[in-house]
Amino acid sequence: MRIAILAGGSRGDYQPVIALAQELVRRGHEVGVTATTDFAPWVREHGLTVEEVHVDAMQIYRDGDVSTVMASTGVAGQVGALRAQAAAMAPELARALIDLWPRYDAIISTALTVGWVAQLAAHDPRPQAVLLFVPALPSRHGDASLFADREGASLHNLRAGLRGVLPGLAMSAPVTSALAAQGVPRRRSLRALRHTLTVPAVIAHTPQLIAPRRVSGRQIVLTGYPFLDSPAGTTLEPELEAFLGDGPPPVYAGFGSQSLRVTRAALGHAIEGALEAGHRVVALRGTGLPEGYDERVLFIDGAPHDLLLPRTAAIVHHGGAGTTAQALRSGVPQVVVPFALDQPFFARRAHEIGVAAAPVPVGATSVEALRLAVLDATQRHERAAEVGALVQQERGVEETCDRLLDGLQRERRSLGHTAPGGPPSRRDTSLTRYLHADEARVGLKVLYAGKDDDSGIEDPDLVRAGHILLHRHPGVIQLFYGPGVNHCIVEFVGLEDQFISTMVGFDHHRDGHYPGLLVPSEEEWVQACAAGWWNQ
Structure with missing residues (x-):
């Protein structure tokens, strides 16, 4: 297949995409990766075809007020702030997407690009899969959603997720407007949402950190993180190698290239806190912190994490x-100073699984707080090594590619594209029909949302013995329960490997109808059960 990966973001967002693209190429696929001008040369250095978006994304991030807003608000506000950056990039993004679309057979979108694809797919359908590196769906479970901010299960976490998702959906508006301006019609919002929520999705991160739960009706599939490892023979810079060999292992402190006052202060506190805890320090440049420290501190421009962190x-x-993910794999304990978006989630989870001290949020750091955190972390070596050994056994690149390709092949069949080894099939809704409420009492199996899911649907006419629990159904491919909304979106396998995609509703009318509740007829159930597709 010719596969386009719609990537975007910072260097950390591109690294796993490069690893996956290289593996897809090794498997014989033609792969193109979208990259903004500031990252396009780096992606090309890894032997990949680049679909260049001619803007400097990180310059827009630094020059505008996006980074400032990110440091001063919650997740919902941070997600909303990214819309300003999307607006600045929208015309060029739309041009690049329209240009590349006809040249690829399939699309892999990421968290930052998934909102744009539905509009193009309606105009010219393509098999699509969604590649996520964070669990970006709302859930009441604190270990399964980046929007959650409390341990355990609570409605507070679910409400926080809903507050975060809505700005995220709005973030795509500037690009959809730019696409419309260039002749790509807008999709109705419900159909666009349905498309986004029912395409195959993979979360490429470790199950040691994110719980593989059912979130918003989807069973989270965790494949392990796709690390971009250093090529064989890569070594650290001589100065860094000499520093490491000249004493006990140092503390590493690095916050990326954020040059805000709070991150400069946090790096200074981390260095001084580690020194007061009795450790030498390797510190990453990029925040603008002055380097007036003694020989116990070495500043570096960067180093391969897989070589340095262990x-x-x-x-x-x-x-x-x-x-x-790299810190987990290294088997070394952590102190996490979260800044924005998914970082508070990972900081909290690293502490909850015992590999990190309690989070010290940026803006709330001090020398004493970081000294105590480093002392705490260095007592967690045994647990960190245990988790590290498990992460090292994961096959993130291979498993993620397996899942993505499987999802794209299913999409090819559902859209009527010819799949290897067989003739094209077609989307077919002949196995479904509308069901009157009275018919729910005569023994027909009914597709419904179970009462144990986040949807909260508990309808006595539907929750009864003999019904198929949709989330346990072997033929179900995709399922989304809208939290607080009485509907779900379903895609399931029918007879002869035909695909059915439909909305299943639970809104009562006064006459007792369930206007959106769709089930096979009794005769179709007999045929389906005999064919082995359905449980009885």
């Missing part, structure tokens, strides 16, 4: 998805 005593970092 040789440290503790890792003080901002909690990005990739850095957290």
Whole structure:
């Protein structure tokens, strides 16, 4: 297949995409990766075809007020702030998407690009899969959604998720407007949402950190993080190698390239706190912090995490998805100083699984707080090593590619594209029909949302013995329960490997009808059960 990966964001967002794209190429696929001008040369250095978006994304981020807003508000506000950056990039993004679309057979979108694809797919359908590195769906479970901010299960976490999702959906509006201006018709919002929520999705991160729960009706599939490892023969810079060999393992402290006052202060506190705890320090440049320290501190412009982190005593970092995964794999304990978006989630989860001290949020740091956190972290070596050994056994690149390709092949069949090894099939809704409420009492199996799911639907006419629990159904491919909304979206396998995609509703009318409740007829159930597709 010719596969386009719609990537975007910072260096940490591109690294796992590069690893996956290289693996897809090794498997014989033609792969193109979208990249903004500031990252396009780096992606090309890895031997990949680049679909360049001619804007400097990180310059827009730094020059505008996006980074300032990110440091001063919650997740919902931070997600909303990214809309300003999307607006600045929208015309060029729309041009690039329209240009590349006809040249690829399939699309893999990421969290930052998924909102744009539905509009193009309606105009010219393509098989699509969604690649996520964070669990970006609302849930009441604190270990399964980046929007959750409390341990355990609570309605507070679910409400926080809903507050975060809505700005995220709105973030795509500037690009959809730009696409419309270039002749790509807008999709109705409900159909666009349905498309987004029912395409195959993979979360490429470790199950050691994110719980594989059912979130918003979807069973989270965790494939392990797709690390971009250093090529064989790569070594650290001589100065860094000499520093590491000249004493005990140092503390590593790095917060990326955020140059805000709070991140400069946090890095200074981390360095001084580690020194007061009795450790040497390797510190990452980029925040603008002055380097007036003695020989116990070495500043570096960067170093491969897979080579450096395992040789440290503790890792003080901002909690990005990739850095957290690398720190986990290293088997070294952590101190996480979260800044924005998914970072508070990863900071909290690293502490909950016992590999990190309690989070010290940026803006609330001090020398004493970081000294105590480093001392705490360095007592967690045994647990960190245990988790590290498990992460090292994961096959993130291979498993993620397996899942993505499987999802794209299913989409090819559902859209009528010819799949290898067989003739094209077509989307077919002949197995479904509308059901009157009275018919729910005569023994027909009914597709419904179970009472144990986040949807909260508990309808006595539907929750009864003999019904198929949709989330346990072997033929179900995708399922989304809208939290607080009495409907779900379903895609399931019918007879002869035909695909059915339909909305299943539970809104009562006064006459007792369930106007959106769709089930096969009794005769179709007999045929389906005989064919082995359905449980009885």
